[in-house]
Amino acid sequence: MRHLHTPTPGSSHPVTSLDARVKLLTALALLVMVVSHGGVLFPLLVAMAGSALCLAIGVRPRLLLLRFAEPLLLAVIVLLLKSFFSGSEPLWHASPGGIDMTLHRDGLLEGVRIAVRIAGAVAVVAAVGFATPFTELLAALAWLRVPRGLIEVTIFAWRYLFVLADDAQVIHAAQRNRLGYVGLRRGIRSFGTLAGALVIKAFDSSQTMTTAMVQRGYDGTLPLLAHRPLRTAEVLPAATMVFLMGALWRL
Amino acid sequence: MGNAPLPQSRRCTPGRVLATIPKELDSGGCPQGEVKGRIKKSCSLWFILGTLLFSAPLPAYAMHISEGILPLPWAALWFAVAALFVVTGVRQLNRLARQDLAMKPLVGLLAAVVFIISCMPIPVPTAGTCSHPCGTGIAAILVGPLVSVVISTVALLIQALVMAHGGLSTLGADIVSMGVVGSFAGYFAFRLLRFAGAGLGASAFAAGVVTDWATYMTTSFELASGIRGSEPFWPLATNIMLAFVPTQLLLGVLEGAMTAGMVTLLARKRPDLLIKMKLLTPGEATGRA
Numbered sequence: 001m002r003h004l005h006t007p008t009p010g011s012s013h014p015v016t017s018l019d020a021r022v023k024l025l026t027a028l029a030l031l032v033m034v035v036s037h038g039g040v041l042f043p044l045l046v047a048m049a050g051s052a053l054c055l056a057i058g059v060r061p062r063l064l065l066l067r068f069a070e071p072l073l074l075a076v077i078v079l080l081l082k083s084f085f086s087g088s089e090p091l092w093h094a095s096p097g098g099i100d101m102t103l104h105r106d107g108l109l110e111g112v113r114i115a116v117r118i119a120g121a122v123a124v125v126a127a128v129g130f131a132t133p134f135t136e137l138l139a140a141l142a143w144l145r146v147p148r149g150l151i152e153v154t155i156f157a158w159r160y161l162f163v164l165a166d167d168a169q170v171i172h173a174a175q176r177n178r179l180g181y182v183g184l185r186r187g188i189r190s191f192g193t194l195a196g197a198l199v200i201k202a203f204d205s206s207q208t209m210t211t212a213m214v215q216r217g218y219d220g221t222l223p224l225l226a227h228r229p230l231r232t233a234e235v236l237p238a239a240t241m242v243f244l245m246g247a248l249w250r251l
Numbered sequence: 252m253g254n255a256p257l258p259q260s261r262r263c264t265p266g267r268v269l270a271t272i273p274k275e276l277d278s279g280g281c282p283q284g285e286v287k288g289r290i291k292k293s294c295s296l297w298f299i300l301g302t303l304l305f306s307a308p309l310p311a312y313a314m315h316i317s318e319g320i321l322p323l324p325w326a327a328l329w330f331a332v333a334a335l336f337v338v339t340g341v342r343q344l345n346r347l348a349r350q351d352l353a354m355k356p357l358v359g360l361l362a363a364v365v366f367i368i369s370c371m372p373i374p375v376p377t378a379g380t381c382s383h384p385c386g387t388g389i390a391a392i393l394v395g396p397l398v399s400v401v402i403s404t405v406a407l408l409i410q411a412l413v414m415a416h417g418g419l420s421t422l423g424a425d426i427v428s429m430g431v432v433g434s435f436a437g438y439f440a441f442r443l444l445r446f447a448g449a450g451l452g453a454s455a456f457a458a459g460v461v462t463d464w465a466t467y468m469t470t471s472f473e474l475a476s477g478i479r480g481s482e483p484f485w486p487l488a489t490n491i492m493l494a495f496v497p498t499q500l501l502l503g504v505l506e507g508a509m510t511a512g513m514v515t516l517l518a519r520k521r522p523d524l525l526i527k528m529k530l531l532t533p534g535e536a537t538g539r540a
Binding site for chain 2: 027028031032034035036043067068070071074075078081082085086110114117118119120121122125126129134137147149150152153154155156157158159160161164165168188189191192193195196197198199200201202203205206207209210213214218219220222
């Protein structure tokens with residue numbers, strides 16, 4: 001949840017003021033290139049470029065590390081799994097404590113390939129996530145013909161996420177102060193109570209919210225952000241970059 | 252009480268586990284035989300800690316398949332399967348929203364609850380680490396499996412875009428495992444047990460357990476399909492599934508207990524909500540009161 005409480009940096013970097021649709025389409029194109037690439041260099045290049053962009057728009061390195069920590073940990077695990085448990089060409093062998101461990105060359109290469117693919121893809125999504133407010137991304141998704149019902153529900157969820165998270169923290173703190181999480185059995189019971197209380201709050205808040213919205217003319221559909229026409233000055237550099245990356249991808 | 256050491260189950264991150272190493276390995280001032288014994292013990296400890304460090308985070312963080320793991324053909328296949336269910340779910344939601352205007356806000360808020368629940372760590376004593384529940388079991392029980400797919404999609408989309416938990420390229424696979432398989436398995440387990448005459452708490456417990464285990468089994472298959480390369484599929488899928496077992500076997504039970512706790516709390520405090528969602532009849536609610 002720490003990620004959520006850090007707003008997109010109010011940076012003056014030109015990428016942050018780009019149209020969300022342009023950023024999303026560019027990111028999706030890069031994502032397709034990264035996951036469909038069979039080599040190491042291209043995803044690595046994208047990972048480095050994405051990370052550099054995040055730092056350039058003012059994301060703190062600590063936050064960036066936090067964002068990358070989980071996927072990179074998974075990348076390391078996949079690398080180890082592939083190196084030791086798959087492949088046929090032995091590269092290194094040891095028997096610590098009588099346990100045979102063989103590092104395979106082909107397994108290691110495959111592991112590295114997957115690991116850099118993860119790093120590249122995460123860097124792309126992190127860059128677009130840091131450079132674009134979430135509500136603008138949702139509007140861009142709506143423009144891409146993602147079902148409107150899904151977008152509306154996501155807007156409701158995003159709007160109330162922080163309210164419910166605050167409530168959850170208050171309840172959790174109160175439970176902890178009363179030793180509600182001492183011992184597994186009590187902990188599970190407390191957690192069940194906490195989750196149940198959140199569900200009750202969700203029901204009650206949805207009723208209150210609907211009443212308030214109906215009084216303001218809500219008829220079952222939410223107005224979404226209106227898009228201005230796409231500008232050539234925004235589309236052209238993005239398209240050029242995608243074509244350049246496409247050329248690199250083919251290499 | 253406030254200064255008492257944390258129980259093992261509370262030391263949930265690998266970092267915290269590692270922080271205890273120096274104390275455990277300190278053998279100063281002991282007789283030689285005892286030192287040898289301690290060295291043996293230390294070696295075993297290192298082995299266990301190493302195993303924990305490399306194996307425990309896998310289940311702890313692998314509820315969703317990470318961005319970029321799946322190659323394009325597999326990502327596209329899972330995306331197509333997920334899209335089918337999401338579109339059907341949205342259609343059902345729109346139908347329900349025409350009858351009750353509060354339905355979309357309710358589903359949005361339930362998605363926020365599922366998001367928060369799936370961000371909360373649950374200590375797993377068998378692995379000395381933390382994992383987190385799916386939360387889709389309760390959503391499927393309350394609003395049905397198809398709308399629960401929509402709820403999972405929303406929670407997964409937010410997690411992918413703002414937390415790098417899961418991903419856009421793996422969104423389809425994550426929706427299929429957590430949203431589709433988890434929701435349907437949990438919903439049918441709940442309904443089957445209720446039909447067989449089981450109590451509300453017991454049925455919710457089973458739904459939580461089945462949701463969790465079904466989600467992880469599907470995740471194992473998806474993961475194996477994505478990373479196998481030229482290796483045979485089944486041995487890898489079985490290995491990944493076995494890697495999940497130490498934590499997920501217990502975590503499923505914990506999620507079941509949590510789901511049962513939630514439903515019994517609702518039945519005790521707000522039976523009107525369960526009547527509205529057709530989980531209880533007014534007669535049953537009066538009987539419980």
